[in-house]
Amino acid sequence: MREALNQGLIDFLKASPTPFHATASLAARLEAAGYVRLDEREAWHTEPGGRYYVTRNDSSLIAVQLGRRAPLDGGLRLVGAHTDSPCLRVKPQPELVRNGFWQLGVEVYGGALLAPWFDRDLSLAGRVTFSRDGQLDSRLIDFRAPIAVIPSLAIHLNREANKGWAINPQTELPPLLAQLPVDASRDFRSLLAEQLEREHGLRAERVLDFELSFYDTQAAAVVGLEQDFIAGARLDNLLSCYAGLSALLAAGEEENCALVCTDHEEVGSCSACGADGPFLEQTLRRLLGDGEAFVRTLQRSLLVSADNAHGVHPNYADRHDGNHGPQLNAGPVIKINNNQRYASNSETAGFFRHLCQQQGVPVQSFVTRSDLGCGSTIGPITSSQLGVRTVDIGLPTFAMHSIRELAGSHDLAHLVKVLGAFYQSAELV
The missing domain is CATH 3.40.630.10 (Zn peptidases)
Structure with missing residues (x-):
C-alpha cells in the first residue's frame, strides 16, 4: 500500500x-x-x-x-x-529582450524560497483565455518540456554569494527562454497561441489573457539510501x-x-x-x-x-x-x-x-x-x-x-x- x-x-x-x-x-x-x-x-x-x-x-x-x-x-x-x-507567475506584459536574450518578467507568488529557483530546468503551465470564432474560451496548457532557466551569477562575479545576498525578484529572476538574433523580438502571446494549437488543436484569433506559472520539470521521486524520503x-x-x-x-x-x-x-x-x-x-x-x-x-x-x-x-x-x-x-x-x-x-x-x-x-x-x-x-x-x-x-x-x-x-x-x-x-x- x-x-x-x-x-x-x-x-x-x-x-x-x-x-x-x-x-x-x-x-x-x-x-x-x-x-x-x-x-x-x-x-x-x-x-x-x-x-x-x-x-x-x-x-x-x-x-x-x-x-x-x-x-x-x-x-x-x-x-x-x-x-x-509558492511559485513564479508570468506578468501580463512580460517580454524582455536584454543583451540578445529573450526573457519573461515574473512576479513572486506567495512566500517562496527564491534561491532554489536558480539553475533549474523550468517549464510553463496554467490557464489561457482567448477568442475563437468570435467567442471567448479558456484552456489549460502545459509546455511540459524545459523551455526556460534562471542561471546563477558565477562565483567569480559575486564573491559574496556563499555569504548570502538579497535576491532582487525584479532584476534577478526573469527566466531566459531563448537567444535572439540582433534586433529580433518575440511575441509571448503568439507563443501561447502556438501552444494552444499543439495541445488542443485550437486556432486562437487572439490571446486575451493568461495565468501562467513556471515550474521545475524534475519529477518527484522516492529518494535516500533506504528510500526514506519523497522529494518533489x-x-x-x-x-x-x-x-x-x-x-x-x-x-x-x-x-x-x-x-x-x-x-x-x-x-x-x-x-x-x-x-x-x-x-x-x-x-x-x-x-x-x-x-x-x-x-x-x-x-x-x-x-x-x-x-x-x-x-x-x-x-x-x-x-x-x-x-x-x-x-x-x-x-x-x-x-x-x-x-x-x-x-x-x-x-x-x-x-x-x-x-x-x-x-x-x-x-x-x-x-x-x-x-x-x-x-x-x-x-x-x-x-x-x-x-x-x-x-x-x-x-x-x-x-x-x-x-x-x-x-x-x-x-x-x-x-x-x-x-x-x-x-x-x-x-x-
Whole structure:
C-alpha cells in the first residue's frame, strides 16, 4: 500500500503543475470513481447516497459524498487542503529582450524560497483565455518540456554569494527562454497561441489573457539510501490534497464526507474561490439547506485541516521548540497555537490523537518556538467562517516553500489511514 500511494502521489504531482491542473486532476479521479459534476450556474438535484463535486475558478474543488445517515444526525466529516504553492507567475506584459536574450518578467507568488529557483530546468503551465470564432474560451496548457532557466551569477562575479545576498525578484529572476538574433523580438502571446494549437488543436484569433506559472520539470521521486524520503515540487500542499482524495475514494457509504481543496492559501485565501471566500458555505447551504438545520448540522461536524508541518531539520534543530520537534516518518502532526494561528483545541486535538491511536498510526505535536512567528492555514479561516470545530494537522516536511520539498516516504500511508478512519467514524467530538 505504501509504495502504491507514493507512486500515486508522484503521478499526481506530475499532472498538477498549477492549481488549475491540480483541480482538473482531482476532478478526473473523482469522475472515474463515479462522482457527478455539479455546475454552480444550474439547479442542483442531489439525493442521499449520491457523490458529487463542484469547482470554482477551475482552481478550487469541493467533493461531497452524501451518506445514508442524515447530515443532521451525524454531521459532516470534512478534510480541507489547498491547491496552490509558492511559485513564479508570468506578468501580463512580460517580454524582455536584454543583451540578445529573450526573457519573461515574473512576479513572486506567495512566500517562496527564491534561491532554489536558480539553475533549474523550468517549464510553463496554467490557464489561457482567448477568442475563437468570435467567442471567448479558456484552456489549460502545459509546455511540459524545459523551455526556460534562471542561471546563477558565477562565483567569480559575486564573491559574496556563499555569504548570502538579497535576491532582487525584479532584476534577478526573469527566466531566459531563448537567444535572439540582433534586433529580433518575440511575441509571448503568439507563443501561447502556438501552444494552444499543439495541445488542443485550437486556432486562437487572439490571446486575451493568461495565468501562467513556471515550474521545475524534475519529477518527484522516492529518494535516500533506504528510500526514506519523497522529494518533489508542490508537496505543500498537494500531498494533503492527494491524501484526502485517497481517503475519500475509499470511504464507506454511511457517513457524509467532504473534501475541500481551495486556491490562494499561500496569499491569504481572500478570494471568491479561497477559504476566506464564500465557496464552501454556499456549497454546503445548497446541499444541506438554510436555517436552523444548517447550523445544527455544522455543530455536529468536524474539519480536519491538513497542511504540511515543519519537521526538525538536523542542521537547524535549534529552530524548533525542544519538546515539539516533529520527525519525518513518525506520523501526522497536530498543530497548536494559542494565538489562533491554528484552530486546534483540546477536544479536536484529543479526537484526532485518539483516532490515530485506534488505527495504530503514530502522531506528533507541533508548537512553534515562543520567540518565532507562526504560520497559519485554512483551519482558522474556515472555522471562523462556518463555526465548525477544527483540528489543524499535517505531515512533517523539510524545505517548505522551496521549488523542491522533502517528506517522509512512510508518512503518506499514515495520513491516508487516519483520514480514512475519520471519514468512517460514527462519532465525532
